[in-house]
Amino acid sequence: MTSHTPARAAGQSQAPGPGVLAVTGSTGGLGSRVAARLADAGRPQRLVVRTADRAPRLPGATVVEAEYGDADAARAALSGVDTLFMVSAAEEADRVTKHLTFIDAAITAGVKHLVYTSFVGAAPDSTFTLARHHYATEQHVHASGISHTILRDNLYLDFLPNLAVDGVIRGPAGEGRLAGVARDDVADVAVAVLGEPGRHAGETYDLTGPFAITLEEAAATMTAVFNRAVRYEPETVEQAYASRAGYGAPAWQVDGWVSTYTAIARGDLAEVSDCVERIAGHPPIDFAEVLRRRDPAAEV
Known part of the structure; x- marks a missing residue:
């Protein structure tokens, strides 16, 4: 299954256009890519960050401070925003609570999509335990009635080199496969969705790379x-x-950490979708290309 359209909550409205855009996570690997692409396209945006000094300096971008768990600051930061790109919070014990606080603040502030x-x-029973946080957040979004689009990313290919400690x-994960996706491709999809939010309202997209690889193959590519x-x-799990x-x-x-691998072993991350190509308009890049972009001097 490459995409899923959940039942729309009563009263959920279609977003006619992007209007005023706000982007979170612009100091991180994904949000920075989305913000840079919007700036390159000449689209004004509001960057919502925890610390203004760390925000990228981009043409057409204004910077406001707010944390996901601070409802008052979030409402103020999102006042007047029509479309919000919300990068999931860092992995914390109270991650879901912070997500829900921020989403409720966005709705109160008048965010439309x-x-x-x-x-x-x-x-609720994902092998990868931290995916359960996302399920709880998704359920809250569905129940809230806000027009929305869910981007379900596979494991980031950009992250795989971080798994290697001293070259190992x-x-x-056994011989399981993962259809990891590049952050560049997720950013391209996000920008496409942000440009026409009404067209993507109520959709859930699985975002993957072009094929699934084992960790042994990933190591060989590196x-x-x-x-x-x-x-x-x-x-073994015990080890x-x-x-x-x-x-x-x-x-x-x-x-x-451990369930990242056991999810791969179970095949939970192996399914390949066509959503990147359908929405971004180009095929997703593979792991070797991700590595070359990370290290342009590298040669296969």
């Missing part, structure tokens, strides 16, 4: 592109928990 970045397979990716050895070393016990992270975070 919400574009939210979720995760593929978001469900260790985890209980070896070729970066010209340095990277390998995948499978772990994965034991190897991460020394980081001092809370249990929910360790569960998230």
Whole structure:
């Protein structure tokens, strides 16, 4: 399944056009790409950030401060906004509460259309435990009645190199595959949706790369592109928990780390969709191209 149209809540209205745009997450990997593309297209936008000094300086962009968990600041920051691009919050124990606070503030402020970045397979019992946060957020969005579009991203291909510690990716992923997606492709889809929110109202899009790869294949690709050895070393679930016990992270975070791999092993991230090409208008890029863009000097 590449897209899903949920039942629209009573009273949910179509957004006729983008109007005033607001973008969150512009200091991060995805939001910065979306904001830069909007600026390059000459579209005015409001950047909602926690710290104004960290916001990118872009033509046509104004900067306002607000945190997801601060309802008053969020309402003030979003006053007059028609379409909001909401990057999901950093992984925290109270992530869902912050999401819901911000969404409710957006509705109170008069936001007409919400574009939210979720995760593929978001469900109350997702193998990847942190995807359950996205499910709770999605359910709140559906119930609220606000016009919305959900972008369910697969694991970011840009993130895969971070899994390699001293040249080794260790985890209980077995021979499972993931159809990871590039942040560049997610940003292109987001900009397309933000340009015509009414056309995408009520839609949920699964965003993936062009094909699914194993972590062993990912390691081989990194070896070729970066010209340095990277390998995948499978772990059992028990070994994965034991190897991460020394980081001092809370249990929910360790569960998230380990279940990233077990979700791959179960095949939860393997399905490939055509949504990037249909919405952004170009095929998604593969892992090797992501790595080349990350390190332009690298040669396969």
